[in-house]
């Protein structure tokens with residue numbers, strides 16, 4: 001009799017163990033919402049600098065304004081993800097959680113390290129910086145030649161490595177920042193393909209994203225980017241993105257030096 005009780009108890013333990021194992025195998029809860037329909041803001045910055053001689057309010061946001069904007073997002077529970085993480089969600093047909101944003105900085109100015117990086121660290125945010133490979137450690141010669149912007153120092157490899165170690169992602173903004181739609185297609189193809197290969201070697205990390213210089217692309221350029229192995233490419237077209245957005249024409253919210261906090265809040269929240 002006693003033996004039968006022991007056997008029953010043993011059987012019950014085995015059954016409940018199996019039930020637990022089954023529960024553990026159930027798919028883990030995901031944070032996704034609305035089957036990839038959540039609109040994701042990708043903020044676009046260039047220079048974060050207090051120096052007036054570093055350029056006008058089109059491309060230059062002061063560190064004070066940048067900090068106010070990051071503080072605003074932090075206090076409302078916003079979190080950053082990288083572009084790679086965004087595509088991990090979308091590839092599973094899901095959306096990142098609400099209040100997720102992506103922060104991008106184009107051209108790779110040294111001020112990104114000097115002024116933006118300490119603020120990003122303070123709020124625990126990450127960012128993606130688009131580098132112009134041939135001019136890393138040099139100057140924005142593409143602007144100087146066109147006489148459209150002042151002479152500004154770009155990030156050095158040492159600064160890039162330090163930011164990368166923290167978790168800042170570095171991606172391609174081509175080799176020399178040409179207007180891809182107006183240069184010879186063969187040059188455009190080389191700029192797109194070679195910048196990916198060179199950056200990957202130097203960073204020791206995959207380069208999956210391209211930001212088109214001046215935001216310019218067309219069907220042919222987008223085809224080249226896809227063929228070169230990029231997962232996606234970013235334009236400067238205004239708007240947010242969801243799973244159905246053209247992956248080779250992702251939209252961004254350009255933040256300018258004269259974007260005040262009310263404008264900023266409206267851009268991100270609406």
Ligand SMILES: [Zn+2]
Nearest residue numbers: 106107213214
């Ligand atoms: Zn640029």
